[in-house]
Amino acid sequence: MTIATGATVHQLDVVAGRIAGALLVGDPTAKAADHYVLAVPIDVAHDLISPALGALDPALERLRTAHIDDLVSWMVGIQYFLYEDVALVRGHTFYPDSPWALTTISQAQFWRDGGLFRTRYGDGQVGGVISVDVSDWDTPGTYVPLPAKQCTPAQVADETWRQLKAALNGSASDAAVLSDALLHSWHLDADLDYATIPPLNRSRLLVHPPGSWAIRPEAATAVPNLVLASDYVRTHTDLATMEGACEAGRRAANAILDRDGSPAARSAIWPLEEPAEFEPWKRIDAALYAAGAPHLFEILGVRRAGAALEILRRASALTGLDRLDDLLDRVRITDLVRRTLARIGID
Numbered sequence: 001m002t003i004a005t006g007a008t009v010h011q012l013d014v015v016a017g018r019i020a021g022a023l024l025v026g027d028p029t030a031k032a033a034d035h036y037v038l039a040v041p042i043d044v045a046h047d048l049i050s051p052a053l054g055a056l057d058p059a060l061e062r063l064r065t066a067h068i069d070d071l072v073s074w075m076v077g078i079q080y081f082l083y084e085d086v087a088l089v090r091g092h093t094f095y096p097d098s099p100w101a102l103t104t105i106s107q108a109q110f111w112r113d114g115g116l117f118r119t120r121y122g123d124g125q126v127g128g129v130i131s132v133d134v135s136d137w138d139t140p141g142t143y144v145p146l147p148a149k150q151c152t153p154a155q156v157a158d159e160t161w162r163q164l165k166a167a168l169n170g171s172a173s174d175a176a177v178l179s180d181a182l183l184h185s186w187h188l189d190a191d192l193d194y195a196t197i198p199p200l201n202r203s204r205l206l207v208h209p210p211g212s213w214a215i216r217p218e219a220a221t222a223v224p225n226l227v228l229a230s231d232y233v234r235t236h237t238d239l240a241t242m243e244g245a246c247e248a249g250r251r252a253a254n255a256i257l258d259r260d261g262s263p264a265a266r267s268a269i270w271p272l273e274e275p276a277e278f279e280p281w282k283r284i285d286a287a288l289y290a291a292g293a294p295h296l297f298e299i300l301g302v303r304r305a306g307a308a309l310e311i312l313r314r315a316s317a318l319t320g321l322d323r324l325d326d327l328l329d330r331v332r333i334t335d336l337v338r339r340t341l342a343r344i345g346i347d
Helices: 042-048 058-065 153-168 242-260 276-290 305-316 321-327 333-343
Strands: 009-015 018-024 027-031 036-038 076-082 092-095 102-106 128-134 183-188 226-228
Touching: 009 042, 042 058, 076 153, 092 153, 102 153, 128 153, 153 183, 226 242
Parallel strands: 036 226
Antiparallel strands: 009 018, 018 027, 076 128, 076 183, 092 102, 102 128
């Protein structure tokens, strides 16, 4: 295997109903292979699907002719390297009141099998790292009064750090979780090209607008030597996440093994399991939709995620919520939901 680092594929040649080669920028010689795995963001895949390739697979043609800007949005990562580890929680943290829709995970706590973080990475100064996803690039910040798209990288880093401190630190002087003294350095996703402002985002994310499932292809395409492995591929996970991308990769690997008739074991594929606590809410949502009623949060005038989470928390404590769907009369559903929520103190 030859790995061409820093090389950009700009064309997939199609001959006799299959991929004949991949052309790299600056190299006139097509690279031939037995199989081709397109493991790139949806923006890049969209540009590589030529009319000739789309003619071989209706699913690829639907993606090729889709208006890509309607399918994607920005979720960009920034990492903060800390002198000392701040574990936060053992998992992801969501900040519902942050203007830039932040989520974080403190990663060093999960990387201890080979020793302490500072002994394995860097020069020993850094003891922890907090990875942040910035998901709203169009709302002005609290401290830098500009949308993230209009900010410089330094402004993005400063505003995001201050939003994290505002969310995590208590009002007492000794209740600070994050302090400026902890901050060693930061790194903003290199897929943002700041040759101009707003920057060019080279890895936008599928955001699942209504109807997008019909546009998303399977990992095993109708082209006999082409498979897809990325977060936009149809999977049980059904979300543009690392888990969805990994499942797409396993499906792509299995497709290659199947096409080659390999006796090797196949990668496991398993259905997505959702928490049982969501079931009553899904049934309420389905009943409201069937009755032509607005979404529950629209009925209640909920506009912020924090308020929505509080509704779910308090309503889940209501005895018998899991039987509420059996009581819903499709004609009187809105009144019943309102009365139920009123019982837990939500007007």
